[in-house]
Amino acid sequence: MKLLFLIVAYLVAVTLPLILSAWVGGPPRQFHQELASGLGILAFSMVLAEFILSGRFKAVSNGVGLDVTMRFHQIMARTALVFALLHPFLYQGTPSGGQRPWDPTRALTITTDFSVLSTGIAAFLLLPSLALLAIGRTQLDFKYETWRLLHGIGALLIAVLLLHHTVYAGRYGSQPVMSWVWLAMTGVAVGSLLTVYLLVPLLQKARPWRVTSTVRLTPKQWEVTVEPDGHRGLDYKAGQFVWLNVGHSAFSMKENPFSICSAPAAGPELSFMIKELGDFTRTLGQIKSGTVAYVDGPYGNLSVDGRAEPGVALIAGGVGLAPLLGILRQMRLTGDSREVKLIYGNRVIDQIAYREELSEEDVVYVLSEPPESWHGEVGFIDAALIDRVFSEKEVSEWVFVMCGPAIMMDIVEDHLIKRGTPSHRILSERFNYD
Ligand SMILES: Cc1cc2nc3c(=O)[nH]c(=O)nc-3n(C[C@H](O)[C@H](O)[C@H](O)COP(=O)(O)OP(=O)(O)OC[C@H]3O[C@@H](n4cnc5c(N)ncnc54)[C@H](O)[C@@H]3O)c2cc1C
Structure with missing residues (x-):
């Protein structure tokens, strides 16, 4: 439900300038010219929406999860990039240059005034650079914090460049009502950055x-x-x-x-x-x-509070135990009567943490490189292990909560869905969303 609401809110926000531009109107043009303007308008509003999809706004990411938010951020950034790259080329054949006597408001010609085109060209070059830097981040020898700073500054620069280009070169953006709409939307995007980097730290300073x-x-x-x-x-x-x-x-x-x-x-x-x-x-x-x-x-939304399922299956790979341990501890401290089973996988025995505390629990330990004396499960957390640990009834009635390497979560999730666990009973947190 929350996901549906967020998708509708996103679609309304990014298509609003397009709809308003159509409403503002102008003399009819050829289809490819309208398409060029439409893609440019959509690309700009999608770039602005990326600021809100940064994963730092609870209203967005707490409902659907940080990994879903970040994946959406990445996909929408790439879509906006394609729209932005197509935008100038679709104007081919449109009269350009100085003002024509038959077009006093310049609604049917495109400008060649370099001062207004230059900001569009700069954004046109910066946008793919920002996307490539983000896609190749892990391969580049950047500190995460340096990359994050560059990503934020780059995004801010692109938003300001696009605002100038849209308002001064745009057939629709130059109409007063649209100039105000773009200014307001850019203001919200920039305000979101200021919130994350100034307002939130200020509030944190008061709560050390x-x-x-x-x-x-x-x-x-x-x-x-x-x-x-x-x-x-x-x-x-x-x-x-x-x-x-x-x-x-x-x-x-x-x-x-x-x-x-x-x-x-x-x-x-x-x-x-x-x-x-x-x-x-x-x-x-x-x-x-x-x-x-x-x-x-x-x-995050990895919580079993208030859920009605009779049992909780916790599946952890390595340090992915962290959130699941929090859930287990809370259930014990509050006298929660739901059944719990934990599968906890590691490579070697030395990596098993909290063994003493977990000795009271129903835990299936899994090691991929076990010592000779090992009596627990051997190998990886996979479909066969899930089938050995959980009965048919548990698979269809319990809530499954998992955190660990992406490959483990993909295998377990696919298998649970194949065995009939509805997707709303599978909760997961990813520590890496590249
Ligand atoms: C939702 C979530 C929960 C997590 N919970 C745990 C946990 O309980 N225990 C645990 O050990 N690890 C957890 N992690 C992973 C942890 O954040 C990274 O291992 C840690 O940030 C690495 O920092 P570093 O400076 O040592 O390494 P770096 O070399 O700076 O970073 C290594 C990698 O960690 C990620 N990372 C670093 N800083 C950030 C950041 N500010 N925001 C997002 N990603 C970043 C990046 O993918 C980066 O490439 C979690 C990650 C996420 C996304």
């Missing part, structure tokens, strides 16, 4: 957190715990995640998304199970107790 402990769980996994410093903490649901900034200014870009592995019922402290991966996560051992931290959240 302090690191209380950093504990090594396994050779490459840590548990970091923070407590609110002078405020009541965070109102969240077990399984959600936050953007965490440890030891930097609230305005710094050095923040990373992490699932909360503690339970709301346990109190205001937040714990995170974190795997060493890159520049921040490899320095976790150096964090001192008392270090200031900032928390932006909660985000």
Whole structure:
């Protein structure tokens, strides 16, 4: 339902300038000229909508999930790019240059005035560069924060260039009512950036957190715990995640998304199970107790609160245990009567975290490289394992919550759907949406 609402809201927002332009009208032109203008208009409104689809607005991403939001952001950016690239070429054959006596308002000729075309040309070149940088991000030797800054500045520049080009070169955009519409829409997009990079950090500054402990769980996994410093903490649901900034200014870009592995019922402290991966996560051992931290959240929809299914199946690969542990802990602390089974897969035995705490639970451990003495499951979390662990009744009646490597989630999800689990009973969180 929420997804449907968001799709309708998106379609209304991006087609509004197109509809208003048609309503403003003008002398009739050939189809390819109208198509050229239409694609340009759509490309600009889609670029502006990308700011709201950045994953930092709970009204959007909490309903459908961050991975769905980011995938939509990526697909729409590529579609807008295709529209923008086609836009100038479709004007071929249209009279251009100076004003003609038969066209005093220049509604039927396209301008060759370089001052108004130059902003369109600059955006035309910048847009593919921004998309290529995003697509090739992981292959490029950029720090994530540097890429994020460049992506934000690039997007802002493109929005301003397109506003100038649309209002001064556009047949429709130059009509006063449309100029105001474009100005308002660009204002919302720029305002969304200011919200994320200025307003949210300002609010965070007033609600600092302090690191209380950093504990090594396994050779490459840590548990970091923070407590609110002078405020009541965070109102969240077990399984959600936050953007965490440890030891930097609230305005710094050095923040990373992490699932909360503690339970709301346990109190205001937040714990995170974190795997060493890159520049921040490899320095976790150096964090001192008392270090200031900032928390932006909660985000995400990986929650079983209030659901009616009789059982909860938790399927975790490696550090994907984090949100599922939060859910399990919350269920235990609140005396939840639903049945729970956890499948927890790792490569080697040393990677298994929280073994003592989980000893009370119905856990199926899976190792792909087990030691000789291993009595648990061997291999990967796949269709055959799901069939061994869950009965027909459980597959069709329980809610399945999973988090782990993309390949594991794809295999399990496809298999569950094949076996008849409705998709609304399969919840997942991806730690990587490239
Ligand atoms: C919703 C969500 C929940 C997550 N929960 C956990 C968790 O509970 N435990 C855990 O260990 N990991 C979790 N991750 C992954 C974690 O965010 C990355 O491993 C971490 O950010 C790496 O940071 P780094 O500076 O060490 O590495 P870097 O080398 O800076 O980054 C490595 C990769 O991590 C991702 N990344 C880094 N910074 C960000 C950012 N600000 N926003 C989005 N992606 C980023 C990028 O794909 C990047 O290529 C989660 C990710 C997401 C999206």
